[in-house]
Amino acid sequence: MHLLGTELLEAREILPGQWLQTYHAPELATGSRAGQFVHVRTGDLSGLVLRRPFSIHTLDAATGTITIHFRTVGRGTEWFTHLRPGDNVDMLGPLGRPFEVDPRSQHLLLIAGGLGMAGVRALADEAIRAGRQVTLLFGAASARDVYPTSLLPDEVEYVVATDDGSMGHHGFVTDLLPRYEAWADQAFACGPEPMLQALARLAATRRSRMGVAKLGRKRGAGKGHAVGSPLARRKAFLQVSMEQRMGCAIGACLGCVVMATSGVPQRVCREGPVFASEEIDWEGAWGR
Amino acid sequence: MKAKRRVVTNSGGSTTAHRSSTLRRQRTSNALTSMGCKDSAVDMTTPRRGDATGRETVATADVDLSVDLGRGLVLPNPIMVASGTFGYGVEYGDVVDVDRLGGICCKGTTLRSRIGNPTPRVAETPGGMLNSIGLQNPGVDAVIAKYASTWEGWRVPVIVNVAGESVADYVEVVKRLDGIPGVAGIELNISCPNVGRGGLQFAIDADAAAGVTAAVRRATDLPLLVKLSPNVADIRPIARAIADAGADALTAINTLSGIAVGGSRQKPLLGNIYGGLSGPAIKPVALRIVYEVCQVVAIPVIAIGGITDIDDVLDFLAVGAVAVQVGTAIFADPTLPVRLVAELEGACRSGGFASYVPFVGTALPKRPSSPSSKGVEYRP
DSSP states (O other), X not given: XXXXXXXXXXEEEEETTEEEEEEEOHHHHHHOOTTOEEXXXXXXXXXXXXXXXXEOXXXXXXXXXXXXXXXXXXXXHHHHHTOOTTOEXXXXXXXXXXXXXXXXXXXXXXXXXXXXXXHHHHHHHHHHHTTOEEEEEEEESSGGGSOOGGGSOTTSEEEEEETTSSSSEESOGGXXXXXXXXXXXXXXXXXXXXXXXXXXXXXXXXXXXXXXXGGGOOTXXXXXXXXXXXXXXXXXXXXXXXXXXXXXXXXXXXXXXXXXXXXXXXXXXXXXXXXXXXXXXXXXOTTO | OOOXXXXXXXXXXXXXXXXXXXXXXXXXHHHOOOOHHHHHHHHHHGGGGGHHHXXXXXXXXXXXXXXXXXXXXXXXXXXXXOTXXXXXXXXXXXXXXXXXXXXXXXXXXXXXXXXXXXSOOEEEETTEEEEOOOOOBOOHHHHHHHHHHHHHTOSSOEEEEEOOSSHHHHHHHXXXXXXXXXXXXXXXEOOBTTSTTSBHHHHTOHHHHHHHHHHHHHHOOSOEEEEEOSOSSOOHHHHHHHHHTTOSEEEEOOOEEEOOBOTTSSSBSSTTSOEEEESGGGHHHHHHHHHHHHHHOSSOEEEESOOOSHHHHHHHHHTTOSEEEEOTHHHHOXXXXXXXXXXXXXXXXXXXXXXXXXXXTTTSOSSOOOOOOOSGGGOO
């Protein structure tokens, strides 16, 4: 984790209200992994006291750049859209724990809902570099919110679902999962919590529905490892990137917790943001 | 022996603030010579001896920022980090050299582990933030097991913030912390606004506050700080009662109770509905309370509330605080506290002072001011 001065190189609005910004940050570009995030400081004159967490959307070690992808939802994100190339921005990162791909996994299923693309996008690059096959299921409200195909690597199979049916499958992205889960060795998801919850339920019953455990895993796969440990994630079929309102982003303030099945709230910024789906208490009323 | 006025005015007096507490510490340590940690703390105070004459010292002399909070608790400088914003001190290790801080107040610690409040727990507000963590912590025994040995290796004193539901809880936690190497002191959190029984009931009543302070005082010889709540009509009788009950220093202030409304406006945003407001937005309130408290107690007062730069630090010193805690600002700028230490040293140097004592209490009235609190108008 470093405290870095980074320079904005490029900013563009890729979708209505959604921005993609490229920053020169060599330490982050080389030292980060898919699933990690940066905590970015807004300007002093903005009157905002908290940094803003952004997933590392893509990272390019060769050019020393990272990109972040965000939607303008308030004064903080609004402030970022006013930045111009050449402006300096203070970033804390890389933070959190990354996605862990089992070395034996060849078929990766990525599932993104809306801005959840920001969380899983880097994993697509990482997996393709490692010679794996990637299918990306993407859900959005309508065609105007669909992440542009041009920003994805050619190797990715991109399947779109829209709530209003204006593009691709008419319905939720979770409807698509049964078609791909037999193909997938592991799945990685980021998006609204109801989507993650639905995926987690599907993943939990996957073994009984499909009658076989992938990867030759033994009894109790995904269990028995400490919450947040890399092994617990690596052994899990479904890994989810969680979102929560965040304060310090380094584990000090305990603001951004999610309830774990162990009964102890886990910090999204420290134990997460990527969790094995079995680690999260999806059914409890706590925090919902 | 008891100083009438603890603060230093700019009228040319001596360093009464430090003198009174130094005398107090010497008495204490004479009475309690058995504890090794206290002896070493006494050694740390020796460089301070030059202070009394240091006021005329020219800029070339070294600036001594150390401050004695009583009972052997000597901070290397008056810039502390506030409870709840710095975890247990280890979290920020990658980006901050903790040993350059004046003191660390760790996350509120209770007897048994607590899972805290439901999420969302934080919300940004104009010039500040609301939090309702709800004292999530693993319990005092786990805290000791996990962090005490780390703290012991640090030069910076670590003060454990203690919360509880009953006097017995507070006493038991403090007893377990007593004698643990690495624990430099106790900050009694009787003012957490986020928990139904988080101790706030003690902070809003002078008798209850004095009761819990006295009980803890009997249970430990550790330096005892008590954190005041701003959510009261008149802070002075409470501050006086806590001081009389044996607290070594006061911390002012905890967060102000508030709420935020969620995006859909169907309910309050925070999972706990109520949260504590912190950040620059509360600085005027904190200044007012420190100003009031410093006029009625003879023990050191540590100010906290919305500090984001050196001017804020000097403001709080001017109304009588001898040390400050930085809290919410750390989230945006983790290196701020360490930078403030350097900037305070610079301020002393440019003023030609050998310590920051001349900054303390300059804005206090020459004689106690008329009641600044007119009753219910301050009620939150």
